[in-house]
Amino acid sequence: MISCRESTRLASLQLERKLSLWERVQFRFHLAFCVGCRRAEKQFAFMRQATSAWMSHKD
Numbered sequence: 459m460i461s462c463r464e465s466t467r468l469a470s471l472q473l474e475r476k477l478s479l480w481e482r483v484q485f486r487f488h489l490a491f492c493v494g495c496r497r498a499e500k501q502f503a504f505m506r507q508a509t510s511a512w513m514s515h516k517d
């Protein structure tokens with residue numbers, strides 16, 4: 459199982475590029491067991507949404 463640190467790294471990495479299948483599996487698996495990272499992931503998801511909303515408003 460990956461560490462919280464690694465999980466956080468993947469959470470921010472997925473903002474930059476698509477995660478590989480294996481990275482996604484490790485990340486999801488960690489989130490299934492770790493409340494702290496689940497909470498952090500929600501914030502990342504919000505940021506992702508906000509970023510893509512901002513991007514789509516750009517010309």
Ligand SMILES: [Zn+2]
Nearest residue numbers: 462465492495
């Ligand atoms: Zn964690």
